[in-house]
Amino acid sequence: MAKIIVVTSGKGGVGKTTSSAAISTGLALRGHKTVVIDFDVGLRNLDLIMGCERRVVYDFVNVINKEANLKQALIKDKRTEGLYVLPASQTRDKDALTHDGVEAVLNELAEDFDYIICDSPAGIEQGAQMALYFAEEAIVVTNPEVSSVRDSDRILGILQSKSRLAEQGKQVKEHLLLTRYNPERVASAEMLSVADVEEILAIPLLGVIPESEAVLKASNQGSPVILDENSEAGQAYSDAVARLVGEDVEHRFLEMQKKGFLKRLLGGK
Amino acid sequence: MADPCFHIKGTSVTSMVLDLYRYQRDEFAETLRQKIETAPLFFTGSPLFLNLASFTGGMDKTQMQSIVSECRSAGFQLYGFRGAEEHVAQMAKDAGLVHLPTPRPRTEQAPEAPASEPTPQPAANSNPTPTKVISKPVRSGQQVYAEGADLILLAPVSEGAEVIADGNIHVYSALRGRALAGVRDNSNARIFCQKLEAELVSIAGHFILNDSFSEAVWKKPAQVFLQDDSIEIAAL
Numbered sequence: 361m362a363k364i365i366v367v368t369s370g371k372g373g374v375g376k377t378t379s380s381a382a383i384s385t386g387l388a389l390r391g392h393k394t395v396v397i398d399f400d401v402g403l404r405n406l407d408l409i410m411g412c413e414r415r416v417v418y419d420f421v422n423v424i425n426k427e428a429n430l431k432q433a434l435i436k437d438k439r440t441e442g443l444y445v446l447p448a449s450q451t452r453d454k455d456a457l458t459h460d461g462v463e464a465v466l467n468e469l470a471e472d473f474d475y476i477i478c479d480s481p482a483g484i485e486q487g488a489q490m491a492l493y494f495a496e497e498a499i500v501v502t503n504p505e506v507s508s509v510r511d512s513d514r515i516l517g518i519l520q521s522k523s524r525l526a527e528q529g530k531q532v533k534e535h536l537l538l539t540r541y542n543p544e545r546v547a548s549a550e551m552l553s554v555a556d557v558e559e560i561l562a563i564p565l566l567g568v569i570p571e572s573e574a575v576l577k578a579s580n581q582g583s584p585v586i587l588d589e590n591s592e593a594g595q596a597y598s599d600a601v602a603r604l605v606g607e608d609v610e611h612r613f614l615e616m617q618k619k620g621f622l623k624r625l626l627g628g629k
Numbered sequence: 630m631a632d633p634c635f636h637i638k639g640t641s642v643t644s645m646v647l648d649l650y651r652y653q654r655d656e657f658a659e660t661l662r663q664k665i666e667t668a669p670l671f672f673t674g675s676p677l678f679l680n681l682a683s684f685t686g687g688m689d690k691t692q693m694q695s696i697v698s699e700c701r702s703a704g705f706q707l708y709g710f711r712g713a714e715e716h717v718a719q720m721a722k723d724a725g726l727v728h729l730p731t732p733r734p735r736t737e738q739a740p741e742a743p744a745s746e747p748t749p750q751p752a753a754n755s756n757p758t759p760t761k762v763i764s765k766p767v768r769s770g771q772q773v774y775a776e777g778a779d780l781i782l783l784a785p786v787s788e789g790a791e792v793i794a795d796g797n798i799h800v801y802s803a804l805r806g807r808a809l810a811g812v813r814d815n816s817n818a819r820i821f822c823q824k825l826e827a828e829l830v831s832i833a834g835h836f837i838l839n840d841s842f843s844e845a846v847w848k849k850p851a852q853v854f855l856q857d858d859s860i861e862i863a864a865l
Contacts, residue, residue, distance in 0.1 A: 510769055513787045517768030531765075560805075562766050562785055 362470040365477050365604075366495035368519075370511030372482030374503045375539040378575055379597075380479035381409045382586040383499065386601030388443035389586075392474040395434065397465075398448035399491035400481035401456055407447045410437065411582025421449040424461030430468055439587065444473075454487035466494050484518055493524055497533040499566060499604075503540045504552040509560055512536075516561065535566035537600060542571040543616040554614055567600030569593050570613040643758050643777035644676045645813075647700070647707075651686050654695060661703050667834065671812060673704040678729060679721070682712030693720040760796075767792060767806065780810075788828060797821070809836070810853075820853040821865070835860055 367380040377400070384396035398406035401421060407413040412435045418428035423446070430446075437443035446465075449456065469476050480491035492498060498519050502512040519532045526532065538557055545551040558565055569575075574591030578584060586601070588594040592613050599609045665672050677700060700707040709727035710718070722728060761775035763782045769789030773780065780794035783801050790806035792798055798810045800822035809831040811818025816833040825846050829838050832855040839847075842862060850865035 510788060513769040514789070516766070517771045517787075517790075520765060520768070521771070559803075560785075560787070 362473045362476045363497065364466060364470075364495050365475060365497045365499060366480055366492040367477060367499045367501060368480040368488060368492055368515050369482065369501040369508070370484055370488075370515040371503075371508045374501050374508050375569070375575075376482070376501050377405045377409050377479055378579060378585065379499065379501050379537055379539065379569075380406060380477050381584040382594075382597040383601055383604065384475070384477040385437075385440050385443060385584040386586045386598055387475050387477075387605070388437070388440045390601065390605065391442065392605075393442045393472065394475040394477065395444040395446060395469055395473045396477040396479060397446040397469075398479050399457070399487060400479065401448045401487065402450065402453045403481065404448035404450050406479050407435070407445060408582060409579050410435075410445050410584065411439075412437065412445055412447075413582070416447045419447045419449040420465070421452045421456045423465055424456065424458060430465065439583070454481065454485070454490070457487065457490045459490070459493070462490055463494065484514060488515070489518065489522055492519055492532075493522070495519075495523060495532055496525065497535065499535045499537050500561070500563065501537050501539055502557060502561070504538060504542075504546065504554075504557055506552070509552065509557055512561060516563065534563040535604065536561055536563045537566050537569065539569040540571045541568045541613070543614060547616055554611075565611070566603055567596055568611055568614055569596045569600070641758070642676070644678055645672075645705070646678055646680050647705075648680045648682075649684050649696075651684070652688060652692055652696065654692070657696065658699055661699060665703055668812065669704075675705055677705040677707045679707065679710035679726065680712050681710055681714075681717060681721075682731070684713070684717070688717055688720065690720050690723065693717070693724045697724045697726065761794070769806075786827075794818070807831070808853075811855075816855045816858075818855075821851075823850050824848055825851040825853075825862070830860065830862070832860060 367376050369376050380396055384394045387394040396406065397420060398404055407416050415435050418433040422428040423430055423433045433446060435445045435447065437445065466476060478491045478495060481487040500512045500516060502508050516534060519534065520526050523532050536558065538554060542551060546553045554568055570592045572591055572593035574588050574593050575585050578588055585591060585593050586597040596613055599612065602609045697707055709729045710721045711729040711731050713721055718728060758778040760779040760781055763773055764784060766784040767773055767782065767786045767790040769787045772791040772793065775794040775796065777795045779796035780792055781799045782792060785803045786792050786800055786806040788805045792806065793809045793812055795811065795813050795815060797818050798808050798820045803824040803826055804822035805826045807829040808820045808827055810820045811833040814833050818832055820830055826848055827839055829836055830853045832853065835855060835858060837860045846862050846864050851862055852865055853860060853862050
């Protein structure tokens with residue numbers, strides 16, 4: 361039986377899709393058969409980040425409408441064994457996601473996969489609520505700034521009131537993933553610190569992803585940043601995935617680093 | 630053991646009571662309208678009974694019927710009465726109201742008195758409603774209301790969240806959202822918190838925003854109470 365995890369945030373542009381791609385890739389690298397679903401119908405991005413945009417023939421909405429079966433729509437990742445992408449449709453809107461349709465697709469995927477990662481659209485409307493409704497765990501992606509923290513707080517409220525588990529009186533397991541973290545800017549009080557965000561949101565910290573050019577580069581190349589093992593962001597995502605599957609890994613990249621010239625030349629460690 | 634299809638048990642239900650002192654149609658309608666304007670959401674749909682123990686003056690059948698219809702059209706669920714003299718009681722029964730037993734020993738004070746009366750004791754109910762306890766964070770956009778009771782929160786109240794109680798509010802964590810205590814005109818209600826970072830605090834309809842909090846209590850354990858119709862905040 362697969363574990364369904366939603367990657368959500370409320371606010372847009374904080375790194376949901378980047379994180380969905382990295383985490384699903386990380387899980388597959390660890391040998392867990394994983395599918396990542398793009399719930400952002402109408403604005404599909406995940407296939408770009410995953411570098412499979414040219415291979416999209418059928419999509420999530422086609423499967424829901426029974427115009428294609430799952431086998432036809434699932435795209436097998438060429439780099440990572442055991443990783444599949446279910447892309448969003450670009451020509452429909454979020455109303456195309458019906459409750460029963462999504463549930464049927466998830467049930468069918470659950471038979472085959474270990475992890476189902478749901479990449480939520482921004483906002484708190486139907487599309488985002490559909491992405492989180494069936495989740496057992498939630499990764500709340502937050503940037504260290506007040507508006508992102510406020511929106512994450514809002515989405516946490518929705519998780520605990522409008523998800524299927526909440527309706528059954530149970531609790532969705534919450535994880536905080538702090539992205540675009542820049543210790544230098546925290547030190548100069550331009551950004552909230554990890555401690556500030558943890559105190560406000562009061563949920564366990566899954567990982568802190570440092571602000572990194574490697575993320576932008578990876579997105580443009582269509583290769584999840586976790587595959588860039590030399591980058592701090594890639595390593596931070598690997599740590600986060602390890603914690604997600606229950607390993608106890610110490611947090612890194614939280615402090616300002618004074619790197620020497622040689623160390624920079626040899627790549628960040 | 631047989632498996633019964635029902636059980637009959639005793640229970641207590643929170644209700645509002647309207648203490649009627651005198652009745653004159655226009656005055657009653659106007660006072661009722663003003664009262665509801667103060668907090669429309671709290672009154673709409675509220676169960677209500679009529680307390681006629683302090684009623685003076687005469688009443689006829691039409692007047693009783695118009696009381697019932699005015700309360701109901703104002704949004705209350707008027708269901709019963711108590712403390713009436715026999716002939717008034719008969720009229721109330723004819724108007725479809727249930728005759729509630731009068732509580733024996735104590736002379737009950739009115740929780741909802743007209744504006745001219747001094748504010749009565751809050752805990753006139755012989756069966757107090759159990760305190761509402763919330764152990765999860767109250768998030769931005771969420772609202773918690775403890776009807777006829779105190780509210781205890783064991784986790785933070787986020788900015789953009791709202792906690793409301795007819796009684797006191799205790800926050801054993803940070804209070805960052807809005808807290809409204811004693812919303813049904815209970816000026817004795819207080820707000821207590823471990824860390825005061827609220828956007829707004831209110832007691833019995835009086836409120837202040839955080840720009841008027843003093844530095845001495847900000848982010849500190851504090852209590853909020855009403856003194857001479859003005860909100861006071863003191864460190865704990």
